Amino acid sequence: MSLATSLPAAPSRFNTLPFAIGLFCLLWSYAFVAGKIGVTHCPPLILLAARFSLAGILILGATLIRGEAWSLSWRDAAIFAVLGIANNALYLGLGYTGLQSVSAGLGGLIVSANPVFTAALAAILLGEGMTWRKASGLLLGVLGVTAIVWHRLSVGTDSLHGIVFTLASLASLVAGTILFKLLAPKGSLWIGNGVQNLAAGIVLTPVALTFADIHAVDYTPSLIGAFAFLVLGGSILAYWLWFHLLKVCGATAASAYHFLMPPLGMLFAFLVLGEHVEAPDLLGIIPVALGIYLVTRPAKAAS
Numbered sequence: 001m002s003l004a005t006s007l008p009a010a011p012s013r014f015n016t017l018p019f020a021i022g023l024f025c026l027l028w029s030y031a032f033v034a035g036k037i038g039v040t041h042c043p044p045l046i047l048l049a050a051r052f053s054l055a056g057i058l059i060l061g062a063t064l065i066r067g068e069a070w071s072l073s074w075r076d077a078a079i080f081a082v083l084g085i086a087n088n089a090l091y092l093g094l095g096y097t098g099l100q101s102v103s104a105g106l107g108g109l110i111v112s113a114n115p116v117f118t119a120a121l122a123a124i125l126l127g128e129g130m131t132w133r134k135a136s137g138l139l140l141g142v143l144g145v146t147a148i149v150w151h152r153l154s155v156g157t158d159s160l161h162g163i164v165f166t167l168a169s170l171a172s173l174v175a176g177t178i179l180f181k182l183l184a185p186k187g188s189l190w191i192g193n194g195v196q197n198l199a200a201g202i203v204l205t206p207v208a209l210t211f212a213d214i215h216a217v218d219y220t221p222s223l224i225g226a227f228a229f230l231v232l233g234g235s236i237l238a239y240w241l242w243f244h245l246l247k248v249c250g251a252t253a254a255s256a257y258h259f260l261m262p263p264l265g266m267l268f269a270f271l272v273l274g275e276h277v278e279a280p281d282l283l284g285i286i287p288v289a290l291g292i293y294l295v296t297r298p299a300k301a302a303s
Helices: 017-041 044-065 074-099 104-111 114-126 132-155 160-183 189-211 221-249 251-273 279-283 285-296
Strands: none
Touching: 017 044, 017 074, 017 104, 017 221, 017 251, 044 074, 044 189, 044 221, 074 104, 074 160, 074 189, 074 221, 104 160, 104 251, 114 132, 114 160, 132 279, 132 285, 160 221, 189 221, 251 285
């Protein structure tokens, strides 16, 4: 018996990707509920300016305390700052303005259309392949989300004004996703996320102080709890996971997980806010789940 065959097989490395995906989906979908709570007690621009500024200070402060070396070039720092404007300031600034007059469930539904536009632009700008399997999966996801949206709109409780702002926030998220893959910044994602948040906070703070009423903030336990989650679970952890998934999975596959946000968002909105969920909403989950499977399933290796 040879030495190679006599040695025990090396233990397989634990795959953390499913855990990262699951945690990201839970954090991202619950953020719509926390955001809805936040904007009922605080003007959205003030809430976001404080959220991003604090998150950026915490991330970069923790980096400094741990003695971690600065790993970003000036180019990479500038890219992360631009991404902060697109992915944080514009996406959530517009989205939270919309949340003032739409439900948390519908807000999550609209943003979950991100995979469709991202996949189309990724095929054009990034060279990511668009197979029939991926196209079918995206179509199923769209059909499932559309069915839920159509039913939710038929209730007539959400405003067109809020929907327009939410659609604009979706466009900002798609742009930020494509820019991240197109510009491919190098260096620490942790530090990059800190730069993103701080840049968004710097941009939003003068806007918030100019157009929002600081005296309209209602300092309640609900606001404090929602703000804490948005800073720690949303801006710090969820965004770090998002960019990690973009690097590991690609823009199309990573964005496909946004199709999970409607059912998860509606579940959290029902449990926490008491938003009504009906059978047609639940039936829409089936094509959504199948669409995610088709988009994210690895292609068979050529024999």
